Amino acid sequence: MVSPLQQTYGQRALKQANPAAKLLLETMERKKSNLAVSMDVSKTKDFLAIIDVVGPFTHIDILEDFEYGLIHQLQDLSKKHDFMIFEDRKFADIGNTVVLQYSSGVHKIASWSHITNAHPVPGPSIIAGLSSIGLPLGRGLLLLAEMSTKGALTTGVYTEQAVRMARASRDFVIGFIAQRRMEGVGLAQGEVPDRDEDFLILTPGVGLHSQGDAMGQQYRTPKEVVSDSGCDVIIVGRGIYGTDLSLTDAIADRAKQYMAEGWEAYLQRIV
Amino acid sequence: MVSPLQQTYGQRALKQANPAAKLLLETMERKKSNLAVSMDVSKTKDFLAIIDVVGPFTHIDILEDFEYGLIHQLQDLSKKHDFMIFEDRKFADIGNTVVLQYSSGVHKIASWSHITNAHPVPGPSIIAGLSSIGLPLGRGLLLLAEMSTKGALTTGVYTEQAVRMARASRDFVIGFIAQRRMEGVGLAQGEVPDRDEDFLILTPGVGLHSQGDAMGQQYRTPKEVVSDSGCDVIIVGRGIYGTDLSLTDAIADRAKQYMAEGWEAYLQRIV
Numbered sequence: 001m002v003s004p005l006q007q008t009y010g011q012r013a014l015k016q017a018n019p020a021a022k023l024l025l026e027t028m029e030r031k032k033s034n035l036a037v038s039m040d041v042s043k044t045k046d047f048l049a050i051i052d053v054v055g056p057f058t059h060i061d062i063l064e065d066f067e068y069g070l071i072h073q074l075q076d077l078s079k080k081h082d083f084m085i086f087e088d089r090k091f092a093d094i095g096n097t098v099v100l101q102y103s104s105g106v107h108k109i110a111s112w113s114h115i116t117n118a119h120p121v122p123g124p125s126i127i128a129g130l131s132s133i134g135l136p137l138g139r140g141l142l143l144l145a146e147m148s149t150k151g152a153l154t155t156g157v158y159t160e161q162a163v164r165m166a167r168a169s170r171d172f173v174i175g176f177i178a179q180r181r182m183e184g185v186g187l188a189q190g191e192v193p194d195r196d197e198d199f200l201i202l203t204p205g206v207g208l209h210s211q212g213d214a215m216g217q218q219y220r221t222p223k224e225v226v227s228d229s230g231c232d233v234i235i236v237g238r239g240i241y242g243t244d245l246s247l248t249d250a251i252a253d254r255a256k257q258y259m260a261e262g263w264e265a266y267l268q269r270i271v
Numbered sequence: 272m273v274s275p276l277q278q279t280y281g282q283r284a285l286k287q288a289n290p291a292a293k294l295l296l297e298t299m300e301r302k303k304s305n306l307a308v309s310m311d312v313s314k315t316k317d318f319l320a321i322i323d324v325v326g327p328f329t330h331i332d333i334l335e336d337f338e339y340g341l342i343h344q345l346q347d348l349s350k351k352h353d354f355m356i357f358e359d360r361k362f363a364d365i366g367n368t369v370v371l372q373y374s375s376g377v378h379k380i381a382s383w384s385h386i387t388n389a390h391p392v393p394g395p396s397i398i399a400g401l402s403s404i405g406l407p408l409g410r411g412l413l414l415l416a417e418m419s420t421k422g423a424l425t426t427g428v429y430t431e432q433a434v435r436m437a438r439a440s441r442d443f444v445i446g447f448i449a450q451r452r453m454e455g456v457g458l459a460q461g462e463v464p465d466r467d468e469d470f471l472i473l474t475p476g477v478g479l480h481s482q483g484d485a486m487g488q489q490y491r492t493p494k495e496v497v498s499d500s501g502c503d504v505i506i507v508g509r510g511i512y513g514t515d516l517s518l519t520d521a522i523a524d525r526a527k528q529y530m531a532e533g534w535e536a537y538l539q540r541i542v
Binding site: 040042062063064065066088090092093094095096097100101104105106108119120121122123124125126144147148149150151152153154156157158161162165204217238 | 311313333334335336337359361363364365366367368371372375376377379390391392393394395396397415418419420421422423424425427428429432433436475488509
């Protein structure tokens, strides 16, 4: 068995049982892109303009002029540009509550977001709750096993427990938000590793130049993240859309640069 | 210095610097109630009907027919019934993102919710981000130091780190979602405890009879929570509004029962 590190996204797609995981890997292979653009903007106009240029990764709860009709526009763009939608909701409540937050509210995330994510902090009940809604719809879940902020509590036993929780729900949990590969992490003494284990690793805190922001975010380059640490998808936000959201050409240029660097790092890795 | 355990809510209100903490303790003393009702319902009609009966604690992101006008109705009810609003948002993202989630989006939580809460998992940046919005508005923050669900990762060093983070931001962090008192928790070797330390402890997972639900929630009685463990506020959801939201008389009766038991447990404690 070859490690996920040396396999292509396309090879790994063939072995995924979860439809969202399969689709993500196929899309990355087809588009030659492992870039997810994090859309932390608060106006629908900017949101749509930038997505039309770069493809998305959403924080729908930031849009102050959200109306459900936006979802149809988002889905149209998703087809036009062949991208998947990942609402970065970071669910973090008990099972009964996340069921409602995921399926209901004004945003109805489960009905349109192929992938979402959750903190493992409430214990396995959060996965049970989200899975009861998302699995029948073919959705996939990422657990936040690590965060890239300074002083994050996602270390040691916390990360190991997150991986154990994922391993117990592989039909719905497709991987992690993390800074490194997670296969084999958190195995109990004497537990036999599954040599076919293959988690998707999506990684925030990626920048070409930046060293961080004033609020504790820390950055690494695409090469460090994908080639050195073996992560699968780079998540980039402000590094791409910058501070002036009207400069869509510059935004598109930066997205292309990240896309090229991310893909180059991947090609180096699978050699 | 008398421990917060033996002081009245009114005595403790006098020493709070944060206006939301002060108002909460004053309101509890005046209303003789340490009950927060958790409103996990998805229709505005039910939401308003139940709040009109019992007073609230909100999950605004569950309301599928949310329109901002609801906030004005909520604020009117808050004045009419003399209650505070606590949006149980469980923020759990990096500083830059929570700034937008707290101030913006369709819900604009900071503009109307006296108190909200956050997971400490991203590290101190989440407090810095939320505080930059909430502190100028006189809001207060609770950190989730413990959760009541089975298999929660909020144990040991995680909880200690949460308390340290709170201690470093006492102007904005007024206390914890937790199952016990937190004064003195997480002190470094040789660090001198502040004998005036006084955190508000709000506690979910409270039931008069229930033993738990199918999704990992676990329950304790008001006496166990307030009198034995020294917590300040009992948070009750389904135990009060039950399964038939149209039975408002029964809902009001159950709320009164929890209110009476919670207050009785408090009176036993301060003797």
